[in-house]
Amino acid sequence: MACISIPKKKIQSLTFDKFNIPLVKLLPFTPELLSRGDRPLKMTFEDQLNALVYFHLQEYKSARHLIQDLEENEFAKQNIAPEDGISRSSFSEIINGRGLKQLQFIFENLYKQAVGVLPKEHAQLGDLVSIDGSLIDAVLSMYWADYRKSSKKAKAHCGFDINHGIPSKIFLTEGNGGERPFVSLILSKGQTGVMDRGYQSHKDFDLLQDENKHFVCRIKAKTTRTVLKENAVDPDNYIFYDAVVLLGTPMQNQTRKPVRVIGYKIAGVKYYVATDRHDLSAEQIATIYKLRWTIENFFKWWKEHLKVYHLIARSEYGLMVQILGGLITYLLMAIYCREQFNEKVSIKRIRELRTTILNELFQGQDGPTTAIGEDNIFKEQRKSFDAKT
DSSP: OOOOOSSOOOOHHHHHHTTTTTHHHGGGOOOOOSSSSOOOOOOOOOHHHHHHHHHHHHOOOOOHHHHHHHHOOOHHHHHHHHHTTTOOHHHHHHHHHHOOHHHHHHHHHHHHHHHHHSOOOOOOOEEEEEEEEEEEEOOOOTTTTTEETTTTEEEEEEEEEETTTTEEEEEEEEHHHHHGGHHHHOOOOOOEEEEEEEGOOOHHHHHHHEEEEEEEEEETTTEEEEEEEEEOOOSSEEEEEEEEEEEEEETTTTSSOOOEEEEEEETTTEEEEEEEOSSSOOOHHHHHHHHHHHHHHHHHHHHHHHHHOOOOOOOOHHHHHHHHHHHHHHHHHHHHHHHHHHHOOOOOHHHHHHHHHHHHHTTSSSTTSSSSHHHHHHHHHHHHHHOOO
């Protein structure tokens, strides 16, 4: 239906503004995004960042849906979209070719902000980082995303800060990309990487110890062990093995440096875990490995509730831009939920956030001057939110 008049008052959401405060603090220090030629930028980096956060916060499933909202939703037009609007082709060009350096800066520094806000759990166990990879379904036109002959996939290599419950590092490769080379890149000195069996590498265990980086990694039960020292274990405990060993076959793949191996049994399943942490009890080592599952829970939540793997980019560069946008949105959610409710991120609080923003926008319209077409858009959006919740 045709619009009767144009709103005279800018539509705002105080809750959305509050949600974005951590970004506002960082933008003045962000490296400038410059035009590559004489033409002015159709979308500033601030516009690009706002659009990516808005995309993930609103659970959109395509760039087409986002661009339509930027064109028809008065709030999005006034607060998210560039001043002169943006076409889908221009948006695609920007996402696939600009802003990566700036987004990496925002992510790294927003992570530091989040660490300052969120409580540190399991502090007695040290600085723990769960490390794992997650496959991303790609399309055949994404030629760089090698996986199998008939399918394409990319792989995100993620470090997850267990103590604060937030992502800390991210790298991207084709689906066939190896995971082990990223362990050293994800960890900082003094941190402990927590990993599954796929990361077992005797050479890397030596390298990490050389770099003063620690590890707790599940290993194969049949791995050859040359015992240097056995530690006493309680026969009535679930811990059945604790020894300092050299892992691997001598003269082939044996570790240069001693490694501690803990064996324990839970629900009928035996686990063998290698570590260089001699300062903790065997029970604490077992607890650390159990905490590895926090990254699996994060991946599941991230995919289900932020729709982060609904692709709006096809190039490797563009996919990294989209992933960083999703991680930034998650960090904003973590800060918001802690500051407003003193809680961890939950879908309940995120739904409340979305509904509160929508209600503020709906109430913020001028009654007599609001366009009928715009009023219908807000009503349709309200129905969409109600369906999701």
